[in-house]
Amino acid sequence: MKLEIFTFKWGTKYAPEYVNRLYGSLLRHINVPFNFTCITDDATGLRKEIKTLDYKTFDPFPYPKDRIFTREKLVLLNHSMADHNMWIDLDVLIHGDITEYVTRDLEKPTFIFNHWNSIDETMRRFGWGAVCHINSSFVCWTQDRGKWLYDYTMKEIDKIAFTYNSMDRYLFYRHWINDNLGLWEDGIVYNYNYNNPKREMKNGYKIALFNTSHIRITGSVSDALELHEADGWAKELWESYDES
Amino acid sequence: MRVDNQLAYDWLMESEWEQVSYIAPGEIPHRFLMVDRLGIEYNCFDMNPMYKGKFIICDVIFDYPEGIYNNILNFNCHKMYPIGKLYRGEFILIGSDDRHPGDCNPVDSCDQLIEQNLLTTVYKQAKVSTDRNNFYLVSGNNL
Numbered sequence: 337m338k339l340e341i342f343t344f345k346w347g348t349k350y351a352p353e354y355v356n357r358l359y360g361s362l363l364r365h366i367n368v369p370f371n372f373t374c375i376t377d378d379a380t381g382l383r384k385e386i387k388t389l390d391y392k393t394f395d396p397f398p399y400p401k402d403r404i405f406t407r408e409k410l411v412l413l414n415h416s417m418a419d420h421n422m423w424i425d426l427d428v429l430i431h432g433d434i435t436e437y438v439t440r441d442l443e444k445p446t447f448i449f450n451h452w453n454s455i456d457e458t459m460r461r462f463g464w465g466a467v468c469h470i471n472s473s474f475v476c477w478t479q480d481r482g483k484w485l486y487d488y489t490m491k492e493i494d495k496i497a498f499t500y501n502s503m504d505r506y507l508f509y510r511h512w513i514n515d516n517l518g519l520w521e522d523g524i525v526y527n528y529n530y531n532n533p534k535r536e537m538k539n540g541y542k543i544a545l546f547n548t549s550h551i552r553i554t555g556s557v558s559d560a561l562e563l564h565e566a567d568g569w570a571k572e573l574w575e576s577y578d579e580s
Numbered sequence: 581m582r583v584d585n586q587l588a589y590d591w592l593m594e595s596e597w598e599q600v601s602y603i604a605p606g607e608i609p610h611r612f613l614m615v616d617r618l619g620i621e622y623n624c625f626d627m628n629p630m631y632k633g634k635f636i637i638c639d640v641i642f643d644y645p646e647g648i649y650n651n652i653l654n655f656n657c658h659k660m661y662p663i664g665k666l667y668r669g670e671f672i673l674i675g676s677d678d679r680h681p682g683d684c685n686p687v688d689s690c691d692q693l694i695e696q697n698l699l700t701t702v703y704k705q706a707k708v709s710t711d712r713n714n715f716y717l718v719s720g721n722n723l
Binding site (some may be wrong): 492 | 606627628629641660680681682683684685
């Protein structure tokens, strides 16, 4: 069984320790062998065990970054078709064993469903075109069963780029609504900053998300923290992954 | 009735259309749904599943559904890719400059609607202002 895991680091938002600690967390919480590759425009400071690929080859789209933001991830669906494949964002904190999920036989590429938000409220505002209930921070697919999504995106890229500013919104409005995506069940992933006012570790869950950009834009949580800004259990655990 | 819808309704009544497809109608005034009694056959396409059972649920930009007539009344040009790039026929187009976060295509002029939808003949155009935003309406064809 082959498991390929990818992450992206481009630009200057995240320091190398984000990649190194993510790798350390994967070593601790996945108990089967895997390859870990960082797609980056600057490999400085990364642990030597981490493979790297040139970020430039993962953005073939001739559109500004504010169209289908984080679209580069979709290229992986065409790049990696191992037994099991996964991409994971840098701004997450894994604190439980995820082997069961990353080695699952998945019929569809499987994304995070925002269980911490009300789907009824999302659907009430669906027609505005501005909501989203899908998160692409932790995505897995089996063999070539995600390739259709890459192919479809490339075929319709002009219309998609015109219509959607974020990849997650594209996935929600175009593919979730047509039942094309797999979804992680509740109890795996939660949002550290949202509906979690004391910022506690949620027992039984495995992954805490720290992505704050949309939260800060909407103002829904005024003091949302990035992973490197967190303290307490989150800081201690994150730093401990230096030793993995 | 909202001012832009009233004008679009007037244009529809003045047209010689015998069939019309409403695109993204949402909560349109009931009057639009009574035009069959005036001899205009209609159908409605909206991507919002809350209208299931009332309208045909699909995204006309991506799904290319069957049954779209050659006469199209698009109520929400500001929320989608220009429909005239994908379909040929007669159009009544409505777009606003509201710039809601879900609006991927804010419309700032009638010329924008004409150019985006590749209209080769323009019958009418109008700007309707409210206290919140401006609506731009164009009728024409890209045949």
